[in-house]
Amino acid sequence: MGFSFSNIISGFQQISTLDCIAMIAFGTFLGIVIGALPGLTATTGVAIFLPLTFYMDPVPALGFLGGIYCGGMYGGSITAILINTPGTPAGAATVIDGYPLAKKGEAYRALQMALYASTIGGLISCVALMFFAPILASAALKFSFAEYFALGVFGLSIVAGLSNGNIFKGLLSCVIGLFIGCMGMDPISGYPRLSFGVTSFLGGFELIPVLIGIFALSELVKQCAEKALRGNEKDEVMAVSGKGLTKQDWKHCVAPILKGSLIGTFIGAVPATGGGTAAFLSYGEQRRVTKDPDFGNGSIEGVAASESANNGATGGTFIPMLTLGIPGDSVTAVMMGALIIQGLTPGPSLFTDHGDTINGIYISLLIANLFMLIMGQIGLRWFYKVCLIPKEILQPIIFGLCCIGAYAASSRIFDVGCMIFFGILGYILLRLGIPMTPILLGLILGEITESNLRRGMIAAGGDFIKFINRPICLVILAFTIFSLVFTIVRMVKDKLKGKEISEVE
């Protein structure tokens, strides 16, 4: 199951059709456009365009979504540099040095560095994914009910803890997702449960309408509310002017790019962190070691450090998702849904049962990064124009895509209704500071966690201690308890000191 060159060849064979290459290229293009639109994140993009992949084979489908992911991470830097607003949260660190560079008339140089750093980060993280994912998967193959249950609990608690300042809200978000997942057929007995007397609830909720609702429609409602409040106020866009990168720039930026790529890959592999955290960590590290007096006020090193890290996280986030079934960030949480729709269950068995597909995913990510480089280079001077598209044109299109996407999943109008319901619920929860990613994770991991808990408990004669009394399971559970207690204690201390807890918006 380890990495070998035959994997690479097999991966290339998987993607060597015109359809597949075209879908990766299209996905990357869409990703850059979505990333460049302020307010639309890679997560929203993947959720909106997920229904397009229903009728595709797994490799082109995941290559298409992987393209949106990689392109979206880079696209966020365009608006970060030109209008002082990151297109995606992962581009927030790029604003600090990117926008001052644009103000100095060096926007072209900053955009070029963002593109090259993103590509190098993305490629390095893909190589890391190819090497480390099979190793982790072969270790995870030895897991039994208890370890899977512990992993489910660990994944849920760590995502809840890290995705929001208020851990209780994050955990409650998980519980909401798990409860929604409980509706429908019982995973062991097959009896319908929690249908509340409604016939349509007997089969439970389809993943796609829920996913589109909480990630795309809720964001649309938020944007509409902002548009209604701001009216036709427009952002000031800096001109793409100035010269390109020099040899001196490259000399200064090689180290931050390499370091950023590695930080990105490592942070991406930690569940629930993702590109935003990686970009800020890499930027902070560069701030510590830099000799550039302009750092923080228009330094090319700052752009290189943050952009290499946020794209470096793309491959890293796939490692826990593919090997353990725990997503590295919100985009991979949505992509996990895409895998399930394709009939592939994320986890170590994916590597033994669908090895070729996994190889295809590796190579499609590599190709997506290369497409990103080509498209980014060609469109460097005009990609920013997408952020000039009026909201009254863009938002109705997103609304239409949400509706048809929810319907196309199983041709049921009930699913469109579910999407609307979860969209509005998502908006209300967002305003209450409840993060969305744990809901999705609860929905996905609920069945695995519950069925493993019940099967394991039955095998252990109902004795919970006997059930969890396995070394790896105990280590995972101990780590879960430690991280939860640590986060809660820190939060209570902050509260007593009067610090404001940052919450999702």
Place this chain on the structure above:
Amino acid sequence: MDNFLKKRLIVTKAHADIAFSATVIVLSLYMLIFGNQKFIKVGFGAVGKIDDRLFPNILMVAALILGCAIFAFAMFDNAKNKRTIAVGGTPPTTEFSICALFIALIGVFFCLTMKTIGYPLSSCISIYAVYFMLGGRKIWKGVVLAGVFTLICYLFFAVYLGVNLPIGFGF
């Protein structure tokens, strides 16, 4: 219309949290005491207490504990807010826009009319409504947007992918 869409409900974060956590507490208590018994039948394969209700019960206990914790924190924040207001400060607030209601209504319209008047017309009207809601006032622009988008979607999903999109009016 534009001024109406600017309407929003502004509440302090503490009050919003109190209302939300109280709802969670009440609902989880209801599910624990009555709901799970009423809406979950125990099927085959149950061994002792390891049955269909085990996991939902665990979830409701967790929801109850978390609801209480959020409630306690919100009360603490509320007391802090009162002190902030007393010294002339402004407590953190959150807002709920009326746009959410409009989007929901447009969505409900789409669901209710899709079968009867068909996807093309239902989609065109819904998209035009969202366009209008967002301040689009040029009729031709809205009609072209709704028409072209619906046509592309119809061709892609119904013709290319074979999704069963209703045409409506009995067809």
